[in-house]
Amino acid sequence: MSKINIIATLQKGHETHKFQGKDLKNKNQIIYIDKNVQTKITIKDIITIERKADYYLKLNFKKGIKQKGIYKTNYGTLNLTTITENLSYENGEIKITYKQSINESPPETFTYILKFTLDT
Numbered sequence: 696m697s698k699i700n701i702i703a704t705l706q707k708g709h710e711t712h713k714f715q716g717k718d719l720k721n722k723n724q725i726i727y728i729d730k731n732v733q734t735k736i737t738i739k740d741i742i743t744i745e746r747k748a749d750y751y752l753k754l755n756f757k758k759g760i761k762q763k764g765i766y767k768t769n770y771g772t773l774n775l776t777t778i779t780e781n782l783s784y785e786n787g788e789i790k791i792t793y794k795q796s797i798n799e800s801p802p803e804t805f806t807y808i809l810k811f812t813l814d815t
Contacts, residue, residue, distance in 0.1 A: 741756065773797050
């Protein structure tokens with residue numbers, strides 16, 4: 696396991712949420728906690744983002760592919776679909792632009808950027 700510096704940005708329309716902190720990288724996984732929400736990113740042939748708090752969210756990303764996801768809340772499980780429009784991973788940066796639809800609602804566009812460096 697390595698300690699890393701993290702800057703994570705999630706943008707939806709004009710709304711932006713940014714997290715900056717330190718946490719852990721273990722082989723192909725990065726884990727960080729942002730305001731009581733644990734986020735785990737797994738980097739393989741498909742990039743997976745899981746978020747756990749009072750809900751559980753699992754998103755799968757592969758460029759150009761429509762993927763089913765999981766969104767469990769206290770009110771039940773919702774149907775979640777993502778289409779990855781753009782995905783890049785190089786030099787300590789992951790950038791994903793995707794459209795997400797919940798329960799057949801019109802899709803919304805998100806951009807997630809994760810930058811990480813080893814903590815020295």
